[in-house]
Amino acid sequence: MPLVNSPANPSHAVPAKIGSVVVFINRTKTDSQRIAVALKAFLDRKKIRQEWVETLPPQRNLFRKMGDLRESKADMVIAVGGDGTLLQAAHRFRGSPVPILGVNIGYLGFITSVTSEGIRRQLSRVLNGDFVVSERTAIEVLISGEKKAVAGWALNDAIITRGSNPHMISVNASIGKRRLTKYRCDGLIIATPTGSTAYSLAAGGPIISPECSVLTVTPICPQALTNRSVVIDSTEPIEIRLDRASGPAELQVDGMRIAKLENTHTITVKTASAPVPIAFLPEINYYDVLAEKLQWRGDGLSKPKYGHS
């Protein structure tokens, strides 16, 4: 089972054949019941040991309530939902070498691999070891400056945002020990390459090929219109502080709120020691996924709908 990238971290042993799985399922999806019944019957037929776990709904302190599945001895996690489902699975298995395979029954499914239409055929191949693992950079976040430090983790992004505060926030950022700048903005996104196609992209950040060892720092609606996204080496820690004059802000990781921020806090973001192993079918080409999911045309064949007469 080859690795897609040449990871800085040593590859882990994944059995050539999958004998046991955790199925992590988002039951709020329209098609989830039908898919669950079909998937269970299929896995039973293949004599695959299964543990079924459901996603948790959005709620206060979700980040801390997710429960830890790191000790699972399964050979693979099958996350059935959309990108949010795969993100929640990654949180619950963080640090674990068990690869996560996304089955898309959601809308975008950017980081998923298997489609609901092809589920039996594609899963048969995966169970026989016909898949690759992409080792995805994750980040760790630490808020210090209060009595008790708060720690977070993300596969996509850490976001310092004004939240419900109607005023702009002022954020001082430094990279390594070097000052970057002070942003006056709605927020600041620190994204991994995986997260580069999520909020960061919507805020004007670059798309980063998923196995690059970099992080991006992207302001949300900066008042200085010349502020742009910065791509930095993933070994460099990022330090962020709210300016003394800034209004309140909060910190979110992968779309979950983890703490309110004060200007006495220092937020440190650095690459996590263990990457997240995500399983893909070998023929999946990241750039095709980009073109398809982001609806790029570029074929020059389609005429504009309202051409000149």
Ligand SMILES: NC(=O)c1ccc[n+]([C@@H]2O[C@H](COP(=O)([O-])OP(=O)(O)OC[C@H]3O[C@@H](n4cnc5c(N)ncnc54)[C@H](O)[C@@H]3O)[C@@H](O)[C@H]2O)c1
């Ligand atoms: N304006 C925005 O684009 C915006 C705003 C808030 C949060 N987000 C993103 O939502 C993520 C959390 O996801 P969720 O599903 O829990 O929230 P959600 O339900 O708000 O969904 C956010 C959307 O982002 C997509 N998405 C998530 N990860 C992606 C990735 N790596 N590449 C491409 N698209 C991706 C999802 O498919 C979904 O359509 C956060 O990490 C953040 O990046 C985006």
Ligand SMILES: Nc1ncnc2c1ncn2[C@@H]1O[C@H](COP(=O)(O)OP(=O)(O)OP(=O)(O)O)[C@@H](O)[C@H]1O
């Ligand atoms: N048990 C649950 N009850 C209610 N809502 C849930 C539950 N589990 C997850 N959710 C919601 O589903 C969302 C995740 O759905 P999903 O996996 O489809 O991601 P998505 O971000 O909508 O991705 P996509 O665009 O690929 O469909 C979460 O943001 C959360 O709001």
